[in-house]
Amino acid sequence: MLNSQLILNQSISSDEWTFVPLPSGNEEVKKQAGKVVLFKLTGESLPTELQIDETTIPQIGKIIVPLSVYLKNRDALQARLKNNEIALWLATHETLDALLVSEKDINVFPLIALFVERFQDGRIFTLGNLLRTRYQFKNTLRAFGDVLQDQLFYLKRSGFDSYLIKAGKDVREALKALQSFSDPYQGAVDIPEPVWKRKVR
Amino acid sequence: MYQYDNIDQTIVNERVAQFRDQTSRYLNGKLTDDEFRPLRLQNGLYIQRHAPMLRIAVPYGLLSSKQLRKLADITDRFDRGYGHFSTRQNLQLNWPKLEETPDILEELSKVEMHAIQTSGNCIRNITTDQFAGVAPDEIIDPRAIAEILRQWSTFHPEFSLLPRKFKIAVSGSLQDRAIVQAHDIGLEFYYDKAQKMAIRVWVGGGLGRTPILGSIIREHLEWEHVLTYCEAIIRVYNLHGRRDNIYKARIKILAKALGIEEFKKQVEAEWHYLKNSPNTINESELKRVAKFFTAMPYENLSDQEPTYDEAIQNNKAFASWVKRSVHLHKQKGYRAITLSLKPHGLAPGDATSAQMRTVAELADLYSFGELRVSHEQNLILADVKLQDIFKVWEKAKAHQLATPNIGLLTDIICCPGGDFCSLANAKSIPIATSIQEAFDNLDYLHDIGELELNISGCMNACGHHHVGHIGVLGVDKDGSEWYQVTIGGKQGNDASLGTVIGPSFAAEEMPGVVRKLIDVYIKHRNPEERFIDTVRRLGVNPFKEHVYA
Incomplete structure (x- = not known):
């Protein structure tokens, strides 16, 4: 049996991609009590310049790099991008704006991955939806991080087709969760029409 | 009322199976407490002081007698023979066993009921x-x-893990009775100039730690766009x-x-893409769903019923109950009746299984x-003939x-x-019961007139204390329990949030504090003026001075 935590297109599959993490930041984040800044209401910080600069980019193979690192090294990575070796990952508190400004066609990336730090973080669903519907991303959309079987149905409906199940969790059981509900009510990414337009009720 | 078809029933059945699996993974140690928490919450299951609490959804407060009988059976079989009707029109069980909750859900599914999204950071019961x-x-x-909103919000994939809970209320009457201004989204229905059903959309209201009344984000929304705008x-x-x-959050x-x-600008920018x-x-x-909510097969009756009028004349106890509990109706010869779940000295909103069966029988x-269940935690028989009201009263009274x-x-x-x-x-129940016992004289109670007193045991404001004419909030000071009092809150079209009158009180002081507030009102009220109007006219100060004198 395949020893992998990756589900791709509804089956367990080996992972041909190497994940490139950001080095952990040690900059102290000062929170200003009572001050709220537009669009930064979530309290998380974006990667620092230092983190971006200190990221080690493997020289060969298929790699998933942080969006911020890609943007900084864009020119240097173009040849590998044409070779289908470069994929991106974003955290759920990042917005898609920087990506959309940089790339005319986001389908140059064979894979975009979204990192969910905590199960309870549902921003991943909106980001998946936007990538698929508004920005017409056609290639593999992966969820990774605190990914447990109980989000899979929602992730599938939000446009994801690849799930890296958290280490230690049973990937075979997780696979079953993709079929939790046979006929969902509302239209979403996977089935755009709501049930009342799909069936005679 | 709405009746499930195969699609609705399958979804509820699949949910029972899913939750059974989640619970068994938790009990077998495959899910940690932290991992299980959001899953059980989305099914209304809390871990409480003594036992878990299970919150059962009553969509927009509507129940059939068959459903109520099932709820009675469930409280007998899985709990202690009673349930608590909540301010979100739901029913809460205080003593279920965690391992039996999948069985409870299975029983509920047999009468087209569930506990889906009654808690957790998702769209809650409408x-x-x-x-x-x-x-x-x-x-x-x-x-x-x-009902269309209920179906749309059920397992909505994009909004299944929001920053925090999300509550939607809908209202279609001149007098708002759904507190649309105190909800995350409030939808107020009206006919526009073209006589088309339209919606005024309120957003950003809510009680809790930071009470805020909502703002109008859109004055006119055509009904077909309500889901995409939400x-x-x-x-x-x-x-x-x-x-x-x-x-x-x-x-x-x-x-x-x-x-x-x-x-609003950001919402409209999103809607630009989502519209249509x-x-x-x-x-x-709309037609398919609306046909479940057409008028009942009413008889053609006169709005005068001599036996009813006679009973009012001859029976003082019946007359004073009628004055409070019988409400006007669209249809001639019919009335709506509120059955009080607030007998003096017992937990407000609680109903025993025997009471549930009685109400089911009355409904039949x-x-x-x-x-219906009201957010004031009472039960309503919505379509009673004038000639039957006395019989309802006798049975209800018993x-x-x-x-x-x-x-x-x-x-x-x-x-x-x-x-x-x-x-x-x-604690909040003992405060409620001590106030009820202090005001047990019915004549005095009727003389005081309309007054809404709301009690919450914490900042989360499940008891809606901010919009009570008198609001009581339980607070913790150095490990002991104190009660902060607000006055001047109100629900409805002219909703307002109450003002704190001063330092908080000990539990045993509370009936006396309420009595003093009432004394000030009685002394200063104009003829026919309600407590809330006197507070609005005089301001907080005279009340404050007397209470702290």
């Missing part, structure tokens, strides 16, 4: 006016759209709502931080087999369901509080 469909001041019956609002919230601080905080104009997308409701779906005999206190001081809205809830800072 609430509305308990007199929907029968109120004389109703412009549009909001229940068809409420999607635009919730999408902006899902992306930008705070997730680092649970107390600042509701949409009201985002709307306030951005300002309603900027918030597939979740746009069509005429045939006199009200087309249906009833089962402690006819305390003539609806809308009066002892019709207290009250959360379960520190006796049951692990979030609470203080």
Whole structure:
């Protein structure tokens, strides 16, 4: 049996991609009590310049790099991008704006991955939806991080087709969760029409 | 009322199977406490002081007699023979066993019920006016759209893990009875100039730690766009709502931080893409659902019933109950009746299984087999003939369901509080019962007149204390329980938030404090003036001075 935590297109599959993490930041984040800044209401910080600069980019193979690192090294990575070796990952508190400004066609990336730090973080669903519907991303959309079987149905409906199940969790059981509900009510990414337009009720 | 087809039933059945699997993974140690928490919460299951608490959904407060009998059976079989009707029109069980909750859900599914999204950071039960469909001041019956919203929000994939809970209320009457201004989204239905059903959309209201009344984000929304417009609002919230601080995570905080104009701009920008997308409701779906909410097969009756008038003349107890509990109806010869779940000295909103069976029987005999739960935590028979009201009263009275206190001081809205809830800072039920006992004289109670007293055991405000004419909030000071009092709050079209009168009180002082507030009112009131109007006219000071004198 395949020893992998990756589900791709509804089956367990080996992972041909190497994940490139950001080095952990040690900059102290000062929170200003009572001050709220537009669009930064979530309290998380974006990667620092230092983190971006200190990221080690493997020289060969298929790699998933942080969006911020890609943007900084864009020119240097173009040849590998044409070779289908470069994929991106974003955290759920990042917005898609920087990506959309940089790339005319986001389908140059064979894979975009979204990192969910905590199960309870549902921003991943909106980001998946936007990538698929508004920005017409056609290639593999992966969820990774605190990914447990109980989000899979929602992730599938939000446009994801690849799930890296958290280490230690049973990937075979997780696979079953993709079929939790046979006929969902509302239209979403996977089935755009709501049930009342799909069936005679 | 709405009846499930195969699609609805399959979804509920699949949910039972899913939750059974989640519970067994938890009990087998495959899910940690932290991993199980959001899953059980989305099914209404809390871990409480003594036992888990299970919250069962009563969509927009509507129940059939068959469902109520099933609820009675469930409380007997799995709990201690009673349930608690909540301010979100739901039913809570205080003593279920965790390992039996999948069986409870399975029983519920047999009568088209569930506990889906009754808790957790998702779209909660849609609430509305308990007199929907029968109120004389109703412009549009909001229940068809409420049911369409229920289906749309059930397992909505994009909004299944929001920053915080999300509550939607709908109202279609001149007098708002659904507190649309105190909800994350409030939908107010009306007919526009073209005589087309339209919606005024309120956003960013809510009680809790930071009470805020909502703002109008859109004055005119055509009904077919209600789902996509809600999607635009919730999408902006899902992306930008705070997730680092649970107390600042509701949409009201985002709307306030951005300002309603900027918030609206972002919502409209989203809606630009979502408008006319597939979740746009069509005429045939509205028709399909609306046919479940058409008028009951009423008889053609006169609005005068001599036997009823005689009973009022000859029976003082009946007359004083009628005054409080019988409400006008759209249909001649019919009335809506509120059965009080506030007998003096018992936990507000609680009903025993025997009472539930009695109400089910009354509904079958006199009200087309249906009833409603109000957010004031009472039960309503919406369609009773004038000639049957006396019989309803006799039976209700025999089962402690006819305390003539609806809308009066002892019709207290009250959360379960520190006796049951692990979030609470203080007990709330004993405060309610001690006030009820202090005001047990019915003549005096009727003389005081309309007064809403709401009690919450903590900041989360499940007892809606901010909008009580008198509001009581349990607070914790150095490990002991104290009670902060506000006056001047109000629900309805002219909603307002109460003002704190001063330092908090010990539990045993509370009946005396309420008595002093009433004394000031009695002394200064104009003829026919309600407590709330006297507070609005005089301001807080005279009340404050007397209470702290």
